[in-house]
Amino acid sequence: MKAFLPLLAALPLSSFLVHPTTPAPKYAVADIPATLREGAHAVVRADDEVVTVKSASRLVHTVHRVVTVLDAAADEFGLLGKAYDGLNTLAYLRGAVYDANGRLLHQLRASEIHDEGAGGRDGALISDARARFADLRQPSTPYTVEFDYEIVSDNTLFYPDWQPQTEEGVAVQAASFEVTTPTTLPLRYQERHLPAGCAAARTSAGSQETYAWKLTNLPAVDEEEAAPPLADLTPAVALAPGAFEMQGHKGTCATWQGLSQWNYDLNAGRDALPAATVAKVQALVRDAPDARTKAQRVYEMLQGSTRYISVQLGLGGWQTFPASAVAGNGYGDCKALSNYTKALLEAAGVPACVALVGAGQDQADVHTDFPSAQFNHVIVCVPLKGKGGQPDTLWLECTSQTGAFGYMGSFTGNRHALLLTPEGGKLVATPRYGSNDNRRERRLDLYLDATGSATATARTLRTGQEQDLYMHLLHELGPVEQKKYVTDRLKLPTFTLTKFNLAAKPAGQLPGVVENLALTLPGFAPPSGKRVFINPNLLSRLPALPAQVGERQADLWLPQASLHADTVRLHLPAGFRPETLPAAVQLSTPYGAYASQYTTLPDGTIQYIRRLELKRGRMPRTTYSGYVDFRRKISVADKAQVVLLKTES
Numbered sequence: 001m002k003a004f005l006p007l008l009a010a011l012p013l014s015s016f017l018v019h020p021t022t023p024a025p026k027y028a029v030a031d032i033p034a035t036l037r038e039g040a041h042a043v044v045r046a047d048d049e050v051v052t053v054k055s056a057s058r059l060v061h062t063v064h065r066v067v068t069v070l071d072a073a074a075d076e077f078g079l080l081g082k083a084y085d086g087l088n089t090l091a092y093l094r095g096a097v098y099d100a101n102g103r104l105l106h107q108l109r110a111s112e113i114h115d116e117g118a119g120g121r122d123g124a125l126i127s128d129a130r131a132r133f134a135d136l137r138q139p140s141t142p143y144t145v146e147f148d149y150e151i152v153s154d155n156t157l158f159y160p161d162w163q164p165q166t167e168e169g170v171a172v173q174a175a176s177f178e179v180t181t182p183t184t185l186p187l188r189y190q191e192r193h194l195p196a197g198c199a200a201a202r203t204s205a206g207s208q209e210t211y212a213w214k215l216t217n218l219p220a221v222d223e224e225e226a227a228p229p230l231a232d233l234t235p236a237v238a239l240a241p242g243a244f245e246m247q248g249h250k251g252t253c254a255t256w257q258g259l260s261q262w263n264y265d266l267n268a269g270r271d272a273l274p275a276a277t278v279a280k281v282q283a284l285v286r287d288a289p290d291a292r293t294k295a296q297r298v299y300e301m302l303q304g305s306t307r308y309i310s311v312q313l314g315l316g317g318w319q320t321f322p323a324s325a326v327a328g329n330g331y332g333d334c335k336a337l338s339n340y341t342k343a344l345l346e347a348a349g350v351p352a353c354v355a356l357v358g359a360g361q362d363q364a365d366v367h368t369d370f371p372s373a374q375f376n377h378v379i380v381c382v383p384l385k386g387k388g389g390q391p392d393t394l395w396l397e398c399t400s401q402t403g404a405f406g407y408m409g410s411f412t413g414n415r416h417a418l419l420l421t422p423e424g425g426k427l428v429a430t431p432r433y434g435s436n437d438n439r440r441e442r443r444l445d446l447y448l449d450a451t452g453s454a455t456a457t458a459r460t461l462r463t464g465q466e467q468d469l470y471m472h473l474l475h476e477l478g479p480v481e482q483k484k485y486v487t488d489r490l491k492l493p494t495f496t497l498t499k500f501n502l503a504a505k506p507a508g509q510l511p512g513v514v515e516n517l518a519l520t521l522p523g524f525a526p527p528s529g530k531r532v533f534i535n536p537n538l539l540s541r542l543p544a545l546p547a548q549v550g551e552r553q554a555d556l557w558l559p560q561a562s563l564h565a566d567t568v569r570l571h572l573p574a575g576f577r578p579e580t581l582p583a584a585v586q587l588s589t590p591y592g593a594y595a596s597q598y599t600t601l602p603d604g605t606i607q608y609i610r611r612l613e614l615k616r617g618r619m620p621r622t623t624y625s626g627y628v629d630f631r632r633k634i635s636v637a638d639k640a641q642v643v644l645l646k647t648e649s
Contacts, residue, residue, distance in 0.1 A: 025102030027144040029068055040220035041169040042067050042074035051160055053181035057245035061151045061160045068144040078137030080147050086128040087155040097136040098144040108134055127312040155246055157373050159239035165218055166231050172218040177237055180210045185243060187211055190370045192236040213237055225545050227554035240372035247315045256371045260418055260425035270322045271343040277327045281347040291384050294348045296405050299396055302341050307331045308399040335378040337398040342380055352382045357417040365415040368427055379412055381419055395430055402475045404511035410468045435563040435613050437464035437510055442566045446536060450573040452526035460515040463507040465560055470513040474502045496520045532644040536568045536608045544635035545628050552621040561616035570606040575647055578606055582640035589630045591615055596637050606642055
């Protein structure tokens with residue numbers, strides 16, 4: 001043994017260490033086809049999702065997602081946040097990050113996953129929702145992140161959808177979607193924009209059915225001008241249950257009537273009011289001449305006595321507080337306040353029902369041909385009779401203390417809602433707001449002095465969807481913040497905003513906001529010899545659009561109708577007269593209409609009248625070039641200049 005010791009001492013220490021196996025490289029950037037890297041900020045290397053329907057009340061959703069971040073514009077893919085709540089358990093969350101050559105840089109540790117409550121600000125939300133966040137972003141690109149997670153859901157009203165490509169500049173190398181369900185619970189699905197040959201592959205094994213989809217080599221897409229959102233254009237599979245169960249409450253959403261019936265039954269009997277509240281309502285409407293007046297008084301009572309607070313606790317995300325609780329507490333979420341409003345209206349002798357709707361300015365309308373839970377908000381529908389007994393449906397947004405009576409606007413207008421009635425409801429259209437509703441009417445007076453400086457005053461009335469943002473500014477921001485917001489968006493070279501205020505001004509049954517402002521414009525139109533060149537269109541220029549590069553892919557999408565009417569009066573300094581006025585312009589197209597005209601009034605003032613009407617709609621992609629031409633002609637007309645001549649003194 002002693003003879004062996006010198007030999008041991010002579011060996012290097014590394015001879016006694018056991019080296020862990022170094023993982024083989026994977027997801028090297030060089031393995032991405034060049035066609036997928038072109039124009040891409042990120043490439044989805046794998047998006048493999050598996051949905052296993054265990055029963056009518058439980059499903060499991062497993063996700064393996066790998067994304068290569070090619071540049072800093074796609075760093076968001078290095079972050080992952082997954083929500084969970086009392087009905088959805090996040091079973092695990094794992095992650096890893098790799099360098100450009102596919103070598104493992106870091107394995108996500110449990111201590112690096114942050115768990116946070118997903119409640120609202122300032123205690124405005126009662127919720128059991130939480131979220132776990134992981135951050136694997138790297139200081140330099142390219143790198144690849146790999147995430148795995150699994151959600152076990154006891155809320156089978158919602159099945160996961162699959163859409164691997166939803167953002168601009170993201171390519172997809174490979175993606176798969178597999179759904180297994182008992183034969184007693186047939187899968188309902190809708191395929192959207194799938195490439196040829198990618199329809200579902202369906203197999204059966206015993207009492208189980210499996211549906212599978214695959215996508216490969218989808219190049220990055222660009223968001224084209226005046227196009228629908230990418231989420232409406234890229235390949236997707238939407239899922240929905242036939243039969244489902246949530247905390248013992250069984251239902252079906254194979255039809256809109258069935259989904260409505262489940263929601264109605266879940267909330268039935270929760271609209272009883274305290275006797276004192278009923279008496280108060282009846283006294284309030286005793287002398288009201290008609291149902292609309294009664295409804296308006298009830299709505300004003302609601303706004304003056306309640307506030308919104310969201311409640312998302314298990315079944316409480318769908319089952320309302322009793323109306324008596326709202327009457328006593330003075331608060332509720334959208335479904336509770338809508339249920340309470342319906343009860344108040346019925347106490348006033350005005351029948352009403354609540355309705356489910358997808359709310360949000362950018363919220364897409366529901367897919368009417370695929371009954372499923374596509375809603376996130378609750379409102380009230382009041383069927384009234386108008387002149388001659390014609391239907392005159394009234395809609396009420398019950399969560400706002402400042403919203404106009406009967407106005408849906410950008411939040412819930414121009415879409416479909418699902419009525420909840422005892423016999424099961426149906427999809428109906430919410431108010432459609434056209435160009436005559438969404439108006440912006442402006443009167444501007446521009447006073448030029450002999451040196452070329454100017455002052456201006458403008459009064460602008462906005463109604464309908466044109467006033468939505470400004471009504472928000474009026475109620476949510478103070479005067480200083482309002483003024484800053486407007487100042488930052490005035491597209492003028494040099495100016496000072498010397499006066500500014502906003503005020504609510506109803507326009508018939510539509511809400512309206514009046515904006516008054518005054519400007520000083522130093523060096524606005526300096527003389528050039530004996531002439532002065534002026535563009536009187538200070539605030540209403542519509543920019544041209546870029547011509548299409550390559551073949552247009554998306555439909556033309558014009559999301560909002562509007563009518564802009566401007567009257568500008570240019571007051572001239574002494575010693576100047578108009579030499580040249582721009583010619584009148586008149587355009588009429590499928591996209592809208594435009595007209596502008598210049599005249600000299602008897603007192604020497606130059607008057608410029610501009611009218612622009614834009615239509616709402618979705619048109620074939622081949623119409624985009626015509627729309628570009630329409631916008632180009634408007635832009636040219638909006639830049640037209642008046643030429644003034646200095647007269648001899």
